Amino acid sequence: MSKPKGASAPGTKTNSDLPELYRTMRRVRSFEERVGELFVRGQTAGSMLHLSIGEESAAAGITAAMKPQDTFTTHHRGHGIFLARGADPKRMMAEIGGKEAGYCHGKGGSMHIADMGLGHLGANAIVGGGIPAVVGAGLSARRKRNNAVSVAFFGDGATGQGVLYESMNMAALWGLPVLFACINNQYGMGTRIDQATANTALHERAIAFGLNGESVDGLDVEEVAEAARRLVDAARAGKPGFLAVSCYRFYGHARKDKSPYRDAAEEEAGRQRDPVAFARARLIERGLVKAAELDALDSEIAREMDATIDFTIAQNEPPLASMFRDVFDPSEPEPEPVRTRLNRVLATEQENG
Amino acid sequence: MAELTYRDALRKALADAMTENPDIVILGEEVGRYGGAYGVTKDLIKEFGPERVIDTPISEPSIVGAAVGAAMTGLRPVAELMYVDFLGMTMDQLANQAAKIRYMFGGQIGVPMVLRTQGGTGRSAGAQHSQSLEAYVMHTPGLRLAMPATVADAYHLLRQALERPDPVVFIEHKALYTMKEDVDLGARPPAWGKAAVRRQGKDLVIVTYSRQLHYVMDAAKALSAKGIEATVIDLRTLNPLDFDTIREHVERIGRAMVVSEGAMTAGVAAELAARISEECFDFLEEPVIRVAGEDIPISVSPALESGSVPGPQLIAEMAGRLLA
CATH class of the missing domain: 3.40.50.920 (Rossmann fold)
Structure with missing residues (x-):
């Protein structure tokens, strides 16, 4: 995979690597478009698929601030974050499709994907469910002295959950290396943020708990990356943080949701706030990359992601016997299947007449 | 042989295991300076320090959730839930997270944590502090469940729970803490999982x-x-x-x-x-x-x-x- 040449030009307001951030966001967009397509064609498993189109700057900007030893959890809309962290799109899409070759051998799917190699402690289908795990990861980092930060990614919907505040309180109290990353896409399912809370300046609540707190505009991935770097660095030094990235969920809550609860004009305006298009325009404007080079990059990414669809369709479903595997550690007996147990019981009945 | 109470045996199990395994940490409400609502963790904070015996705010879901995250990143946490009646507060972290992580993630990682709690009647503690909720746990695939009845088992089952690769819910009985027995803790205990x-x-x-x-x-x-x-x-x-x-x-x-x-x-x-x-x-x-x-x-x-x-x-x- 090639990437456009050139770093941020001298004199620009950030020192982030915009070409790399663009490439990451483009890959996320491209992956999400294709996984959505696969879903529409009925070729993914699962009845639920939550796309992060419009939110790519949060995934790219925050993961860019993380180090290899860092860990993270995500919410149910987490494909982009995991891909930005370095996931193999083939194994990801295979997992979303419920295939044996997926990261979790088809048992997890879109909302329960994880990879210990990349420090992904798991996506979560319970709103806010993955947040307290980063407090524990922070305790581990402190005890093991391994200089790791743990990042909880969640949506604005999770700001309604009590565990967020419990966990922020613990992280601040104990000075843990933790970042709470709130991707505020304005909607918790069909409820707009201002219909769910009176104070939408979400970072203020973190400050009240004693954390560093910032809100940034997710239109500009460089701003996200800068803020994330500041907050992750401070967390690594023992001052946990909270970052709210404001963006717009381009499509419905799940793939089949046509968003009847919001009007067309709002959607139209929201989709104008496109972090991928914004970064592309800035790259050209700064003379960092030519439009033709970006077109070539986009095409290359499109081909890579097209190949993930072909790969996923070609993969096998997990074998039925794997159903009883991994309930407990492999050294322990697997649960006895109902059929086996009943065969045993009824055979005894017949023998004894 | 030594005469020990059920409470002493539990405390000794924690102390002995913590001495052997530096990854064991305890977290919960009042486990440190107070010494545990029923005194099981008394003075462990003096012996092992506040980095390993962690007093928490009153936040049961995040106590269990933090134990899950700690267990996934190399520690072996013992989370204490003061009463089993608070299980409902923590059920997302216990049943949706701890119990399912190994399975959902295709066997990549386990959650080797112990959730210590106590239940049952016998102290006139009322409807919200006297329940026996083991069925909630037993009904959830992915959780192990130990319930010691004797002083020797209080010690041995807790030591064994702290060696298990999967989450163990360990329910003590509040009416047994002061029960005394002559026990030989050096005697070989029955295997884990044997009646x-x-x-x-x-x-x-x-x-x-x-x-x-x-x-x-x-x-x-x-x-x-x-x-x-x-x-x-x-x-x-x-x-x-x-x-x-x-x-x-x-x-x-x-x-x-x-x-x-x-x-x-x-x-x-x-x-x-x-x-x-x-x-x-x-x-x-x-x-x-x-x-x-x-x-x-x-x-x-x-x-x-x-x-x-x-x-x-x-x-x-x-x-x-x-x-x-």
């Missing part, structure tokens, strides 16, 4: 666990005076469930009673009775009897409280009628 046959008799099998073991043993003594001899099985762990031991004795004897403090309907006793009926049907001379908690909340009134759960008299009376 203990506490008494052998030819007339019926009584299967039980936790504090009810002592009521069953009292009832067995009273029955013996009338010429009825009971075999008493203490399950020790409900998951794994040692059904082989139950089967062996029920098939030999042909009469079975299950005794549990938990509410009768859809409880642990219901599961055990169903399995015995299903798997040992041809050997049974009588229906399997459940003696369990009433389907009512627990009252503060000591009279109503003790009347809400089985006691030696009810157990002995029903066993006598089963044999009549």
